[in-house]
Amino acid sequence: MAGLVPFLAGRMVKAVVILFAIVVLNFLLVHAAPGDPAMVMAGEAGAADAKFVEQLREQFGLNKPLHEQLMTYVGTVAQGDLGFSYRQQRPVWDLIADRLPATLMLTLSAFVVALVGGILLGTLAAINSGKWSDSAITVVALLAYATPIYWVGLMLILLFSVSLGWLPAFGFETVGAGLTGLDRLGDILAHLVLPVFTLGLFYMAVYARMTRASILEVRDMDFVKTARAKGLRESRIVFGHILRNAILPVITVAGVQGGHLIGGSILVETVFAWPGIGRLAFDAVLQRDYQVLLGIFFFSSVMVIVFNILTDLIYTLVDPRIEVAK
Amino acid sequence: MKTSSGFWVAYARNKGAVFGLAIVAVVVLMALFSGVVFPESPWEMVNAPFLPPMSDGALLGTDTLGRDIAAGIAHGARMSLWIGLVSTGVALLIGVSLGAMAGFFGGVVDDAIMRFTELFQTIPNFVLAVVLVAIFTPSSTSIIAAIAIVSWPPLARLARGEFLSLRSREFVQAAITTGQSNLTIIVRQILPNSLSPIIVSASLMVATAILLESSLSFLGLGDPNQMSWGYMVGAARTVIRQAWWMSFFPGLAILLTVLSLNLIGEGLNDALNPKLARKGR
Numbered sequence: 272m273a274g275l276v277p278f279l280a281g282r283m284v285k286a287v288v289i290l291f292a293i294v295v296l297n298f299l300l301v302h303a304a305p306g307d308p309a310m311v312m313a314g315e316a317g318a319a320d321a322k323f324v325e326q327l328r329e330q331f332g333l334n335k336p337l338h339e340q341l342m343t344y345v346g347t348v349a350q351g352d353l354g355f356s357y358r359q360q361r362p363v364w365d366l367i368a369d370r371l372p373a374t375l376m377l378t379l380s381a382f383v384v385a386l387v388g389g390i391l392l393g394t395l396a397a398i399n400s401g402k403w404s405d406s407a408i409t410v411v412a413l414l415a416y417a418t419p420i421y422w423v424g425l426m427l428i429l430l431f432s433v434s435l436g437w438l439p440a441f442g443f444e445t446v447g448a449g450l451t452g453l454d455r456l457g458d459i460l461a462h463l464v465l466p467v468f469t470l471g472l473f474y475m476a477v478y479a480r481m482t483r484a485s486i487l488e489v490r491d492m493d494f495v496k497t498a499r500a501k502g503l504r505e506s507r508i509v510f511g512h513i514l515r516n517a518i519l520p521v522i523t524v525a526g527v528q529g530g531h532l533i534g535g536s537i538l539v540e541t542v543f544a545w546p547g548i549g550r551l552a553f554d555a556v557l558q559r560d561y562q563v564l565l566g567i568f569f570f571s572s573v574m575v576i577v578f579n580i581l582t583d584l585i586y587t588l589v590d591p592r593i594e595v596a597k
Numbered sequence: 598m599k600t601s602s603g604f605w606v607a608y609a610r611n612k613g614a615v616f617g618l619a620i621v622a623v624v625v626l627m628a629l630f631s632g633v634v635f636p637e638s639p640w641e642m643v644n645a646p647f648l649p650p651m652s653d654g655a656l657l658g659t660d661t662l663g664r665d666i667a668a669g670i671a672h673g674a675r676m677s678l679w680i681g682l683v684s685t686g687v688a689l690l691i692g693v694s695l696g697a698m699a700g701f702f703g704g705v706v707d708d709a710i711m712r713f714t715e716l717f718q719t720i721p722n723f724v725l726a727v728v729l730v731a732i733f734t735p736s737s738t739s740i741i742a743a744i745a746i747v748s749w750p751p752l753a754r755l756a757r758g759e760f761l762s763l764r765s766r767e768f769v770q771a772a773i774t775t776g777q778s779n780l781t782i783i784v785r786q787i788l789p790n791s792l793s794p795i796i797v798s799a800s801l802m803v804a805t806a807i808l809l810e811s812s813l814s815f816l817g818l819g820d821p822n823q824m825s826w827g828y829m830v831g832a833a834r835t836v837i838r839q840a841w842w843m844s845f846f847p848g849l850a851i852l853l854t855v856l857s858l859n860l861i862g863e864g865l866n867d868a869l870n871p872k873l874a875r876k877g878r
Contacts, residue, residue: 292716300732417856419808421815422830422848425837429845433838527718534723538812542834552724556731556816568728571721579719 282583286576291345293572297565298344302337353566358558363566367548373443374547377539378532380467385474386525392475393482393521394514400487408479415476420535424469424542431465438464441544466543470535474528478521485517492516519586526582530575607868614864617857624674624854631671639664639672639824650842658842660833666843669824670850676825677854680740681807685799687745688806692752693795697783699753700760711757714750722747726809730818737820740813744806755798759791793869800865804858811851826851 328334335343347354353363396408415423432440439445444459489495490513498512533548540549548567555563609615637643642663643654650658650666657666699710729743763769764787772782811827813819819828826847833843 289716289719293720296720300728303732413859414852414856417804417808417859418852419811419815419827419830419848419855421812421834422844422851425830425834425844425848428837429841433841531721531723534721537723537727538815541816552727553816556727556818559731561732564728564731568721568724571724572719575719575721 278583279580282580286580289576290573293569294345294348295341297348297569298341300565301344301561348569353569354562356560356563358560359563363563366551366563367566367570370546370548370551373545374533374536374540374549376463377466377470377545377547378536380463381470381536382474382525382529382532384467385471386478386521388471389475389478390482390514390518390521393479394486394509396479397483397486397490398509400483405483409483412476412479415472416480418473420469420473421538421542423472424465424539427465427469428542438462440465443546462543466539466545469542470532470539473535474525474532477528478525481521481524482517485520486513489513489517522582522586526579526586529582530571530578533571533574604868608864611860611864611867613860614867617860617864620853620857621861624678624850624857627671628674628678631668631675635665635668635671637665637668639668643668647840649840650846657846658840660829660843661836661840666829666846669829670826670847672824673826673829673847673850674854676737676820676823677807677810677851680737680744680810681803681858684741684744684748684806684810685802687741688748688752688802689795689799691745692749693756693788695749696753696756696758697760697788700757701764701779701783701787703761703764707757710753714753717747718750720747723809723812726813727816727818730813735813735818735820737823740810740818740820743813744809747809748802748806752795752798752802755794756791759794760787763787763790797862797866797869801859801862804855804862807851807858808855 333340351364353367355362356366359366392408392412396405399405428440431438439462443462444450444455445462450458494516495508495512498508503512536545536547536549537552538549539545540547541553544550548570552564552567554560555567643665644652644659644663646659646661646663648655648659648663650656652658655665655667657670659665660669695710695714699707699714726743726747729746730739733739733742760783769782769786772786777786810819810825811830814825814827815831815834817828817831819825829847830844830851833840833847837844
């Protein structure tokens with residue numbers, strides 16, 4: 272693990288460059304938003320008299336040349352200041368931080384479910400290639416691939432909450448139930464099931480298809496024949512030899528997409544009234560609260576980058592041939 | 598070169614692709630004749646609200662305001678197909694031109710373009726699409742632009758790869774020697790030879806674009822003047838307990854259309870890249 276430090280340093284530099292570009296993009300979007308930013312802010316604060324607008328313009332340096340404004344903006348973002356929501360009368364960062372645990376819980380669980388489920392189903396399909404279970408998994412994956420994620424959520428609510436009454440449909444926990452300890456945990460987990468499955472389903476299909484294709488490619492290679500010739504058990508060959516090699520491209524793609532789960536969480540949190548960042552984004556869309564929206568945009572980009580670095584690290588654990596350095 | 602009948606034979610060998618083509622044909626007909634079959638505006642309240650499917654005068658029921666759901670789906674087909682096709686066209690224009698330049702010129706140009714592409718692949722694309730449409734106010738134009746802006750990077754990578762490998766081939770070298778301009782070589786020599794993978798990706802991208810549009814309009818970021826499937830599901834979201842049909846049918850329309858386009862993409866792949874087609878089966 273000697274190469275770890277330079278590897279991380281290299282990734283950090285790259286991350287900072289990308290983040291800078293995103294901040295610039297963010298800045299341009301603020302200025303592209305319809306109306307003069309000071310007027311918009313004044314409108315959001317609920318007062319639009321000329322004096323207040325002038326004061327805002329002064330306060331935020333909106334009368335300075337554009338490149339100076341950009342530098343100021345980059346400076347404030349670097350200090351962790353994502354702006355202020357006049358509509359909610361709170362700093363954007365506070366709003367995001369409040370919602371972060373719920374979103375992390377949702378997206379990370381969905382990611383794990385998608386990855387584990389996808390790899391298992393893909394493996395199952397590949398070792399039964401050509402049989403009915405393969406066709407069934409392929410058809411389900413094809414359907415999951417084509418179904419709008421929010422519609423999956425609504426249909427699951429219809430089935431499991433409205434018809435069967437097995438699982439709660441909305442919210443993070445039962446409001447006013449006064450549960451504590453393990454009971455509360457169980458309650459939250461029950462609320463988590465449907466959103467996690469909804470968010471994970473699409474990616475599960477992606478990973479299942481990839482795993483299947485990748486295994487079919489690997490399974491006729493020489494080292495597999497060797498393993499078979501040595502008389503290893505079939506399960507050992509599949510999991511220890513084929514899957515270990517076939518899984519690499521899946522992990523690469525999973526890492527790239529994992530951070531994008533936050534995009535899907537906007538839709539899922541809207542459907543399930545899950546109190547996370549996605550729901551915050553939906554409310555910001557409804558209220559045209561651009562500061563919050565752009566803050567979420569920036570923050571989710573950071574999450575993608577962090578996620579990519581994490582995947583690279585995990586990659587080295589799965590495949591020790593790959594050095595972290597480079 | 599394959600003959601066109603050879604193409605159809607290869608395409609028709611994929612049963613799913615034939616099914617997809619049939620469904621898409623129905624959707625296209627629906628889009629073309631929605632105005633004839635349902636002459637009233639789909640926004641018009643034509644019946645009592647909350648009518649279940651198979652009611653008198655409302656085959657698929659009505660929504661919370663008494664609008665006919667079947668009419669909404671027929672008119673929505675127009676929006677979905679239009680946005681899907683045009684935004685894919687714009688994404689192709691951006692992606693293929695950038696990818697072509699990167700692959701053809703190489704060096705610094707390639708580096709710069711690929712860094713730019715990487716940036717757009719890092720940004721979570723659905724969040725960016727939401728931000729763009731919200732800021733530039735929802736309209737067909739802003740939706741098309743947003744979808745194109747978040748969809749072009751894979752096309753650029755694909756085109757770059759194709760151009761990179763074709764660039765060193767003899768017919769391109771010959772064209773360079775005969776003094777053809779770079780533009781002529783890119784457009785007349787290399788592009789036609791790299792079309793088939795690009796066509797396959799484009800057909801899949803139409804499906805993705807339709808999904809994206811439906812997601813945006815589900816969030817209330819659709820074109821306010823056009824009926825769309827995503828809007829219908831979004832508007833019915835809060836009454837799912839009382840009225841399943843309001844979100845079920847429009848969602849089913851999206852599912853079938855997107856599924857069919859994906860199947861067509863696979864069929865095109867089988868027909869255009871016969872060598873790759875049966876790999877892994």
